[in-house]
Amino acid sequence: MPEHPCRRFHDRVALITGGAGGIGAATARRLAAEGAAVIVVDVSDAAGQQVADEIVRAGGQAEYRHGDVSSAAVWEELAGHVRERYGRLDVLHSNAYAVVVKPAHALAEEEWDRQLSVTLKASWLAVRAFAYLLGESRGSLVLTSSVHALVGLPGHPAYAAAKGALCAMGRQLAVEYGPAVRVNTVLPGPIMTAAWDRVDEGARADSAAQTVAKRFGEPAEVAAAVAFLASSDASYVTGATLVVDGGWSVVKDSS
Numbered sequence: 406m407p408e409h410p411c412r413r414f415h416d417r418v419a420l421i422t423g424g425a426g427g428i429g430a431a432t433a434r435r436l437a438a439e440g441a442a443v444i445v446v447d448v449s450d451a452a453g454q455q456v457a458d459e460i461v462r463a464g465g466q467a468e469y470r471h472g473d474v475s476s477a478a479v480w481e482e483l484a485g486h487v488r489e490r491y492g493r494l495d496v497l498h499s500n501a502y503a504v505v506v507k508p509a510h511a512l513a514e515e516e517w518d519r520q521l522s523v524t525l526k527a528s529w530l531a532v533r534a535f536a537y538l539l540g541e542s543r544g545s546l547v548l549t550s551s552v553h554a555l556v557g558l559p560g561h562p563a564y565a566a567a568k569g570a571l572c573a574m575g576r577q578l579a580v581e582y583g584p585a586v587r588v589n590t591v592l593p594g595p596i597m598t599a600a601w602d603r604v605d606e607g608a609r610a611d612s613a614a615q616t617v618a619k620r621f622g623e624p625a626e627v628a629a630a631v632a633f634l635a636s637s638d639a640s641y642v643t644g645a646t647l648v649v650d651g652g653w654s655v656v657k658d659s660s
């Protein structure tokens with residue numbers, strides 16, 4: 406993790422959920438490279454600790470905290486910890502998710518509830534726990550939605566419902582907590598992370614071919630967008646949704 410030439414987060418504190426892998430880990434690395442002290446929250450302890458250790462070895466500031474983001478108690482504990490250890494929070498990237506790929510009629514009630522809890526309710530719990538600290542530091546909240554908020558893809562009813570709701574909630578929170586806190590939502594398209602482990606090669610190739618870029622995105626490319634939205638470079642951007650999908654959502658092959 407070489408130091409980034411931009412130092413937009415010098416002396417800032419950032420908390421990233423789902424920070425043990427993929428987009429969350431890339432965001433943790435990017436914000437740390439730009440000077441932030443980062444708190445990586447995840448349930449995948451070995452991987453989360455590794456992300457934090459890597460950042461520290463490279464000269465950055467990071468710690469790993471175990472936490473299931475769907476639990477209100479976890480958020481209260483995190484808020485207490487952050488208040489005590491850092492006394493501030495400048496950036497909160499709410500990014501963890503859960504998905505069960507099944508058609509709506511085949512989903513069990515617990516599967517619906519779990520996806521909504523981890524993917525949507527967690528962002529509300531995050532705000533409830535951190536609104537005050539974020540407001541005090543005139544901070545920024547970034548939510549990770551998805552292109553599933555824009556188009557239908559078979560087998561993702563609860564995931565799409567949660568991701569669509571995150572866009573609406575992001576706008577709502579921007580109005581409710583502005584001007585002190587800016588709130589924006591990033592909508593990734595196909596990004597090569599562990600989320601694609603369960604998808605076969607053929608389907609992956611199709612997804613890449615369905616972008617204008619003709620490739621998967623890298624987690625770091627979403628992290629760059631998150632860092633922009635969280636930074637003072639986006640000082641006049643709030644309540645916005647930013648699609649980072651290599652053009653996946655704007656291209657249609659009609660040949």
Ligand SMILES: NC(=O)c1ccc[n+]([C@@H]2O[C@H](COP(=O)([O-])OP(=O)(O)OC[C@H]3O[C@@H](n4cnc5c(N)ncnc54)[C@H](O)[C@@H]3O)[C@@H](O)[C@H]2O)c1
Pocket residue numbers: 422423424425426427428429446447448449472473474475500501502503523549550551552592593594595596597598599600601
């Ligand atoms: N990768 C893509 O193509 C893609 C596309 C659109 C949106 N997204 C979104 O990007 C975000 C990050 O996904 P990713 O692709 O980096 O996936 P990932 O699987 O690499 O990372 C997700 C992380 O969330 C953690 N997590 C899961 N449940 C948790 C819980 N209850 N509490 C705390 N942490 C938990 C996992 O352990 C994992 O480290 C998600 O919100 C996902 O919906 C990803």
